[in-house]
Amino acid sequence: MSDFIRDLPKARRDGRRLAITSVCSAHPDVIRATFRHGRDGEGPVLIEATCNQVNQDGGYTGMRPADFRRFVLAIAAEEGFAPERIIFGGDHLGPNPWKKKPAEEAMAKAEAMVAAFVAAGFSKIHLDASMGCAGEPEALDDTTTAHRAARLAAAAEAAARDAGLPPPVYVIGTEVPTPGGATHALDHLEPTTPAAVKKTIATHRDIFFAAGLEAAYERAIGIVVQPGVEFGHESVVAYQPERARSLVAVLENEPGFVFEAHSTDYQPVDRLAALVSDGFAILKVGPGLTFALREALYGLDCIAAELDPSYGGRRLAAAMEALMLAEPGNWQSHYPGTAEEQHILRHYSYSDRIRYYWPHPEAERAVAALYAALDGRVIPETLVSQFLPRAAGAGPLDAHGHVLHAVERVLEDYAAAIRG
CATH class of the missing domain: 3.20.20.70 (Aldolase class I)
Incomplete structure (x- = not known):
C-alpha cells in the first residue's frame, strides 16, 4: 500500500x-x-x-x-x-x-x-x-x-x-x-x-x-x-x-x-x-479528531448528569480540570490570559492540548466512570440532540459508540473532500 x-x-x-x-x-x-x-x-x-x-x-x-x-x-x-x-x-x-x-x-x-x-x-x-x-x-x-x-x-x-x-x-x-x-x-x-x-x-x-x-x-x-x-x-x-x-x-x-x-x-x-x-x-x-472526541465525551458527561443524579454533575470535566491544574506542563506556556480565559482554553481550545491528558490514569478512571454511569442506559434522542451535535442521524449507539461516531464524522468530511 x-x-x-x-x-x-x-x-x-x-x-x-x-x-x-x-x-x-x-x-x-x-x-x-x-x-x-x-x-x-x-x-x-x-x-x-x-x-x-x-x-x-x-x-x-x-x-x-x-x-x-x-x-x-x-x-x-x-x-x-x-x-x-x-x-x-x-x-x-x-x-x-x-x-x-x-x-x-x-x-x-x-x-x-x-x-x-x-x-x-x-x-x-x-x-x-x-x-x-x-x-x-x-x-x-x-x-x-x-x-x-x-x-x-x-x-x-x-x-x-x-x-x-x-x-x-x-x-x-x-x-x-x-x-x-x-x-x-x-x-x-x-x-x-x-x-x-x-x-x-x-x-x-x-x-x-x-x-x-x-x-x-x-x-x-x-x-x-x-x-x-x-x-x-x-x-x-x-x-x-x-x-x-x-x-x-x-x-x-x-x-x-x-x-x-x-x-x-x-x-x-x-x-x-x-x-x-x-x-x-x-x-x-490530528487535534481536530481529538477535539471531536472531547466534544462527545463532554456531551456524554452532561447526559450522565441528567440521567443519573448520583453521577455528580459534570464529573468528567471536573476531573480533567483538576488534572490539568495539578499538572500544567502541557498547556500553561501555550494558553495566555486571565484565569477565566485559561479555563476556557484548557477545555475548549482548537489547539486541544487537553489531548495530552487522556492517557493519564486519572483521566482514564474518569472516562471509565462515565461509561459505567451510562452502561445499559438508553440515551433519549432529545438528550442526544441537546448534547451530541455530531450524532444527528447516527441511530442508537452506546456511549463509546457515540465517541467513535464523532471522530468518524470528521474523517468522513475528509473522505468526502477527497472524493470531490
Whole structure:
C-alpha cells in the first residue's frame, strides 16, 4: 500500500483525483474510529506518529516506533481491518524533541530516531530539520535544513537496507506550520511564495545528489508548504484558493511532487476539497479528531448528569480540570490570559492540548466512570440532540459508540473532500 503514496504525483500528472488523509494521533479511540471508518473501503489508511509522541526514548506516549506499530496493529485486528492496508508514517522527524541540545547532539538523536522508525516498518517519512537547536535561530535556512535532511535520509536508507525492507518515501519542506496549531491570534496567513518552494526543492535536490542520495531524492514525493491554512486557540483560517494560485502553479514545473498540507483541522469540507483539487494530496489532521472526541465525551458527561443524579454533575470535566491544574506542563506556556480565559482554553481550545491528558490514569478512571454511569442506559434522542451535535442521524449507539461516531464524522468530511 505504500505504492499508493508514491503514485500521488503521477496521479496528479495524469489528471486523476487521488489523495489521502493522514491521521496524526496516538489516541486509541481515534485509531479505532479510523479503522471503522475505512473498513468498508478499499484504499489504504495512513496513520502517522510525530517525533514528540513516539521516538526511541518513548516520547510522551511512552512508545517507541515498534511499540506504536504493534499498538496500531492490535486495534486493527480487533476491528477486522487488514494490516496490509495500513501505511505507517513518521511526522516531523528531526531534532525537534532535542532542540535544546547542541545541534550535533540533537542530530545524532534524530538520526537514531529516523532509523528506528524505518526499521519498525514506517514507510512514509517527513524529514523536518527546519527548527534550530541550542544557540541557533528558531528557523534555519534552506541549505542547513537540506544538509540535515540528507543526513536523516541517509540514516533511513541504511536502516531499510539493514532490515531488508523497501526504502521509504519522503516528504521534505522547510515552511512547516507549528505542530498542534498556532499560539497567537489569527485572521489570515500568507501562502508560501513560489520562489521559496522552488529554492527548497532545488536546494534539497543539489544536496541530496552531492551526498550520493539520488535514489532517496527520487522517492521524495511531497513538500510541505503553507497554503494559507491554520488554526489557533479560538479561530480557524480557511483555505482561500485564489490566494494560493501562484503557489499551486509551481507543481506544473515540478511533476515529481505533490503538496502536503499540515494543520488542515477544522477546515470546511469545500475548502478541503479545494485543497485536493489544487494538488494538496496529503491532508494531515490530528487535534481536530481529538477535539471531536472531547466534544462527545463532554456531551456524554452532561447526559450522565441528567440521567443519573448520583453521577455528580459534570464529573468528567471536573476531573480533567483538576488534572490539568495539578499538572500544567502541557498547556500553561501555550494558553495566555486571565484565569477565566485559561479555563476556557484548557477545555475548549482548537489547539486541544487537553489531548495530552487522556492517557493519564486519572483521566482514564474518569472516562471509565462515565461509561459505567451510562452502561445499559438508553440515551433519549432529545438528550442526544441537546448534547451530541455530531450524532444527528447516527441511530442508537452506546456511549463509546457515540465517541467513535464523532471522530468518524470528521474523517468522513475528509473522505468526502477527497472524493470531490
